Amino acid sequence: MKRKPHLFGIRHHGPGSAALLKGALDVLDPACVLIEGSPEGDALIRHAALPGMKPPLAMLFYAADEAANAVFAPFAEFSPEWVAMQWALAHGRPVRFIDWPAAVSLALGKAAREDDMQPKNAEDEEGTQTTIPAPSRLDPLDLLAEAAGYGDGETFWNGLIEQGGGGQSPLEIFAAIEAAMTEARQHQADAGGMSESEQLREERREAFMRGHIRDALKQHDGEVAVVVGAWHVGGLRAETTVAEDRSIVKDLPKIKVEATWAPWSDGRLSYASGYGAGVISPGWYRHLWSLYSGAGQQGPEAFAALWQARTAALLRQEGFSASTASAIEAARLALGLASMRDLSVPGLAEMRDATLSALCHGDAAQLALVERKLYIGNRIGEIDDSVPQMPLARDFELWCRRARIKPEEADSQIKLDLRSDAGLLKSTFLHRLNLIDIHWGRLIDAEAARGTYREIWNLSWSPEMSVGLAEALVWGLTIEQAAAVATIERGRNANGIAQLSQLVHGALVADLPEAASTCIDFLQAAAVQTNDITDLMKAVVPLVRIVRYGTARKLPEPELRALIVALSSEINAGVRIGSRQLDDDATAARVIAMRAYDEALGVLRDAALLDEWRRQLALMVDDAHVVAPVVGLSLRRLHDLGLWSEQQVSAAFSRQIVGETPARAGGFVEAFIAGSAEVLIQDETLLFLIDEWLCGLDEEVFVESLPLFRRALAGFDSIGRKRVMERIAGGRRQASAARIDETEDNPAFERALPLLRQILGMDA
Incomplete structure (x- = not known):
């Protein structure tokens, strides 16, 4: 047979x-x-x-x-x-x-x-294409x-x-x-x-x-x-x-x-x-398996009691009063429901109904807070040390142990103090992983309080990281080696100096000095050949951030400063000519880059670069060929920095508005007033300058300018717009009679003034 x-x-x-x-x-x-x-x-x-x-x-x-x-x-x-x-x-x-x-x-x-997984088409009798639906x-x-x-x-x-x-x-x-x-x-x-x-x-x-x-x-x-x-x-x-x-x-x-x-x-x-062979509740199935495999449970009573005790513990972690007595009552209720429904042991439906009644008192919102941990679970598997793994996977595990970061499926947040060895080690590990496209951690705040020594990361582990580690094997056999080689390879193939600047930043914060040095060389070579001012501005910003706030790590500061000075000098020399005849997209990108670059120079505190930049801002305001948004931003910065008097700002504002087309005037105004509504409320000169301009428009020009002005104010929330209107309705404030007499001697203030200037960045 x-x-x-x-x-x-x-x-x-x-x-x-x-x-x-x-x-x-x-x-x-x-x-x-x-x-x-x-x-x-x-x-x-x-x-x-x-x-x-x-x-x-x-x-x-x-x-x-x-x-x-x-x-x-x-x-x-x-x-x-x-x-x-x-x-x-x-x-x-x-x-x-x-x-x-x-x-x-x-x-x-x-x-x-x-x-491309395209659906197959069949041609009908009339020659038209008809998609055949899959059964x-x-x-x-x-x-x-x-x-x-x-x-x-x-x-x-x-x-x-x-x-x-x-x-x-x-x-x-x-x-x-x-x-x-x-x-x-x-x-x-x-x-x-x-x-x-x-x-x-x-x-x-x-x-x-x-x-x-x-x-x-x-x-x-x-x-x-x-x-x-x-x-x-x-x-x-x-x-x-x-x-x-x-x-x-x-x-x-x-x-x-x-x-x-x-x-x-x-x-x-x-x-x-989305797993096709997945189950609705892995956590519940694990609990069932503990019953069948005899892992410390004896019969349905212990089975029900343990589940309800676990539920009560999770509810208490969320701040609810889930007592032991209520957990016992829930277990008894689950067993009763199972008996009524002719089941040998309570099922998930019986357990849930009992929990909702006895532990959550009918409040489904309480149960919803613990359902993820209870029904799905949050366990991540572990591999025995003796199992051969890919070199990068093995090095990844070693890094996890050294840095004391444990993979967890639920998203978590960690705050790192880079002055400590432990914080710096974690930061280096996460930055290196990002360089090889393993995005376990996403940096959400590296400059809180100008974050000299602080980083905040969101961590989110996924099994697909194993695939990423396999892909990264082409770059090296350790995390450090792979990150360095990947950075250099991307630098060699980079499109634009802004990308190279980001790679330099990434290499330095990941403690890869050789890769950073190589990318700096690439950046210098690319900067010589580029004439894209916007790209140059984008490149300066991360470099300044490194030099100013990256002191928790060993950095080639002299080389970086020299590179920043060279790039900034190129920007200052070409920004005015390079801001003429730009299309809308290029103009928008230029304005964004100018704001970041202006802030970066203030942080760098190089007097010669700052003086030349501010001189260029003044020249662009008086240059009729420079695109209107760039003029608007330039004038606003001159006003904010107090470099021009109210009369000078008003005169320049009028020149850019009177006799200009609504499109150019609108672009100028939009860039000039961009920012927080609170700034506009507190800056009386700025606010009433715009108010006087609007009030002086005739009806036809006002109607033409209104859509552009509305777009300029689109960034303000409804409360901010309301406060702006209330401030205008209140009129100009009178100078306070309680002003401090500038001639009055104040020894304590005089002693504190040097420190105050240093804190505010005014000592330069």
């Missing part, structure tokens, strides 16, 4: 399926175990039994020549595939994967992306649920398998699953529930699986256990020949693939993350 394998149809990441599978393997005691999965992962299976392997984990398969072309195969401790590996390793039985190779899957995926895939579990009287397939499977995983006859249950899923699959095929491409994909995968099963039956005399998704059982039972299976997988493309273990997370196991 022909031998047949034992097919165990499971649900990926189902604790009930895992419990049934463990029981079935104990009863069957197979000679080998085959698991749905890419064969490239066979070499990784032996690591699963190591004590330091703590799920959730994933096998990462990536193209050797293109790490971004990658796929993950995740496992939780309650995943049947993980349980099958553990059982086989514990019993010394051969175990391997039998799905189609990742080499094929990734090659086909790459080809599909290159084809919607029916869920076979929904068909079974309907026949069994359940509302949906998820509820059906949970009630039958996942929450009934203990105490059942596992072999009989799997036989029933096989019969039901085979029938449902046939019903779906008859209904045309799969597209041709989906159908071909499934046929190819199952052809590979059948080939591996045939090989195992030849190699082993004992029973062969096959662990696959329940959907595939019917396909694997199909009677096909070796030739037929080989023909359907013949000539499939392949690429070279690397495989490694990578940490995974509860959030990425959830269906809400």
Whole structure:
């Protein structure tokens, strides 16, 4: 009689399926175990039994020549595939994967992306193009649920398998699953529930699986256990020949693939993350698995009590009064609801209803605050130290330990004091990761209180960082080496000196002096050849920030200052001529760059550069060929700095308005008044200068100018606009009679004046 394998149809990441599978393997005691999965992962299976392997984990398969072309195969401790590996390793039985190779899957995926995944069109009889809609895939579990009287397939499977995983006859249950899923699959095929491409994909995968099963039956005399998704059982039972299976997988493309273990997370196991095989509540499934695996729980009472105690603890962390007595009451209520609904143990619905009633007193908002931690979970897997990993992944783990930063799925914020070794180490690590496009941390504040020694980072870990580390291998084998080489490579291919300036900044804050020096050389060479004033301004700003506030790190300050002076001298010499005949986009970019550059020069406090810059501002105000927004910004800066008197500002303002077209006048005014409404309110000269201009317009010019003026005030919020109107209505203030007599001697003020000037940056 022909031998047949034992097919165990499971649900990926189902604790009930895992419990049934463990029981079935104990009863069957197979000679080998085959698991749905890419064969490239066979070499990784032996690591699963190591004590330091703590799920959730994933096998990462990536193209050797293109790490971004990658796929993950995740496992939780309650995943049947993980349980099958553990059982086989514990019993010394051969175990391997039998799905189609990742080499094929990734090659086909790459080809599909290159084809842009465009929908296929068919030409109708009239010659017009008509898109053929893909058939919607029916869920076979929904068909079974309907026949069994359940509302949906998820509820059906949970009630039958996942929450009934203990105490059942596992072999009989799997036989029933096989019969039901085979029938449902046939019903779906008859209904045309799969597209041709989906159908071909499934046929190819199952052809590979059948080939591996045939090989195992030849190699082993004992029973062969096959662990696959329940959907595939019917396909694997199909009677096909070796030739037929080989023909359907013949000539499939392949690429070279690397495989490694990578940490995974509860959030990425959830269906809400977009993971196709995800589950609704990983946290709940882990709790179920603790019941089935006997991890310290004895019966439904302890099961319910532990869940409600965990819920109460999370609620107390959020500031709610969730007492132990209320947790006990919630556990009893959950058990009562389970009994009423004919369940052996309370399900998630019963637990939630009991929590809402006894612990949250009917307030769903309280429960919503802890649902993420409770139902999804926040666990991130760990890999045993003895497992070989990519060099960058290993160095990443070493950095995490040195810097004492632990990956967490939930977003978090850290504040670093760069004067401490610990803070500087964390900052260096995060900056280097950003240079190799691993954006674990995003810098949100590096200049609070002009942040000389302070950084604030938002941290957000994701499993895809493993792919990023694989991609970065082209630059080096350590984080430091990869960051340095990546920075130099980008500097060599940079478009514009502004980008080079940012690279210099990035290299210096990441403590990569050689890379910074190389990028400075690139920047100097590029600055000689450029005539783009806007780009030069953008380049100066980050360099000034480094020199002025980067004193927590060792910097080549003389070289940087020399570079800043050279760039700034070039800007000052060419800004007036370079601000003529600009188009709208170039003008907008110039105004933004001028504001940042003007502020940077004030921070740098180089007297010669400042004097020349301010002289150029005055020249641009009187240059009729300079574009209006640049003139408006120049005049505003002269006013703000107190370099021109009220009469000079008023006269220049009138010259730019009287006789000009509404478009030019509007552009000038918009740049002149841009900023905070509070500044306009407090600056009486500025406010009434604009008020007098508006009041002096005739009706026709006023109507033409109104849209432009409204656009100029668009940055003010409604409260700010209201306060501006109230201030205008109040009229000009009279000079205060309580002014300090400037001739009165005040020794204390005189002694404090030098320090005050230094603080305000006026000592230059």
